[in-house]
Amino acid sequence: xxxxxxxxxxxxxxxxxxxxxxxxxxxxxxxxxxxxxxxxxxxxxxxxxxxxxxxxxxxxxxxxxxxxxxxxxxxxxxxxxxxxxxxxxxxxxxxxxxxxxxxxxxxxxxxxxxxxxxxxxxxxxxxxxxxxxxxxxxxxxxxxxxxxxxxxxxxxxxxxxxxxxxxxxxxxxxxxxxxxxxxxxxxxxxxxxxxxxxxxxxxxxxxxxxxxxxxxxxxxxxxxxxxxxxxxxxxxxxxxxxxxxxxxxxxxxxxxxxxxxxxxxxxxxxxxxxxxxxxxxxxxxxxxxxxxxxxxxxx
Ligand code: GUN
Numbered sequence: 389x390x391x392x393x394x395x396x397x398x399x400x401x402x403x404x405x406x407x408x409x410x411x412x413x414x415x416x417x418x419x420x421x422x423x424x425x426x427x428x429x430x431x432x433x434x435x436x437x438x439x440x441x442x443x444x445x446x447x448x449x450x451x452x453x454x455x456x457x458x459x460x461x462x463x464x465x466x467x468x469x470x471x472x473x474x475x476x477x478x479x480x481x482x483x484x485x486x487x488x489x490x491x492x493x494x495x496x497x498x499x500x501x502x503x504x505x506x507x508x509x510x511x512x513x514x515x516x517x518x519x520x521x522x523x524x525x526x527x528x529x530x531x532x533x534x535x536x537x538x539x540x541x542x543x544x545x546x547x548x549x550x551x552x553x554x555x556x557x558x559x560x561x562x563x564x565x566x567x568x569x570x571x572x573x574x575x576x577x578x579x580x581x582x583x584x585x586x587x588x589x590x591x592x593x594x595x596x597x598x599x600x601x602x603x604x605x606x607x608x609x610x611x612x613x614x615x616x617x618x619x620x621x622x623x624x625x626x627x628x629x630x631x632x633x634x635x636x637x638x639x640x641x642x643x644x645x646x647x648x649x650x651x652x653x654x655x656x657x658x659x660x661x662x663x664x665x666x667x668x669x670x671x672x673x674x675x676x677x678x679x680x681x682x683x684x685x686x687x
Pocket of ligand 1: 482483484485486507527528556658
C-alpha cells in the first residue's frame with residue numbers, strides 16, 4: 389500500500405508559517421492583498437475562487453472577488469485589470485480560468501502587472517520560467533514540487549511522465565521539472581500508446597481531466613503517482629456526485645510507492661502556493677516602496 393501524500397496536512401503546516409509572515413508584514417504596515425476576477429459562473433471556478441478567498445481570510449490577507457457576467461467584454465475586463473494594477477493595496481491579481489470563448493485569455497493575462505502576476509501566466513513570467521529564472525511559478529506545479537520535496541522524493545535524474553499539456557499545469561511543470569534535472573516525457577490526448585510511456589515513469593503526473601483514466605496496468609510498481617484531476621463524476625452506487633481524480637486511486641494505491649488522494653492531495657497545495665506567491669509579491673512591493681520606486685515605473 390502506497391504512502392499517501394497528504395496535501396491537506398502539509399498545506400495546514402505551511403499556512404501556520406504563512407500566518408506568521410502575514411503578521412510580520414502587518415507590523416510593517418502592509419496587509420497583503422489579493423484580487424480574484426471571475427467571469428461567468430463555471431461550477432469548478434466558483435468553488436475554486438471561494439476556497440482561495442476563505443484561505444486568504446483565515447490568514448489575515450485582504451481579498452477581493454470581482455464577479456463579472458459571462459458576457460463581459462474584453463475591454464471591460466482589461467479596464468478592471470488596469471485599475472487593479474494601480475491599486476497599491478492589491479499585491480496579487482488572479483483571473484480565474486477558463487474564460488468565456490469570446491475573450492482572448494493571453495491578451496488578458498498580459499495586462500496584469502508583472503509584479504502582481506501571482507499565477508505566473510503573463511508572458512513575462514512564462515519566459516522567465518522557461519529560462520529557469522526567478523519568477524512567480526504557476527500554483528499547481530509549485531504545489532506539486534512542494535509536496536514531493538516535503539516527502540523527500542528525489543526528482544533529479546528521475547523519469548517524470550506528465551500526462552497533460554495545459555498552460556496551467558502540464559507546460560509549466562515540464563520546465564520546473566527540467567530545472568530540477570528530471571528527464572521528462574510530456575504526453576497528451578494524441579499520444580499513441582500512452583500506457584507504454586506511463587509505465588516507464590518514476591514519477592507519473594496525471595493532469596488530463598478524465599475520471600479514473602490512469603489504471604493500475606498503466607503504472608510501474610513503485611512509481612510515485614500525482615493526481616491533479618478534479619472531476620465531478622457521477623457515482624451510481626450512492627447516487628451522489630463525488631469528486632474523483634484522473635487516477636483509479638483504489639487500485640493504483642496497491643502498486644505505487646506514493647500517491648496523492650483526491651480530494652486533499654494537490655488541491656490544497658495549489659491554494660497554499662497562491663498565498664505564497666501573494667506574500668512574495670507583497671515583499672517585492674514593500675522593498676520597492678522602501679527604495680521609493682513606484683510600481684507604475686516598472687513595465
Ligand atoms: N483554473 C484552474 N486552475 C487555475 C489556476 O491555478 N489559476 C487560475 N487563474 N485559474 C485556474
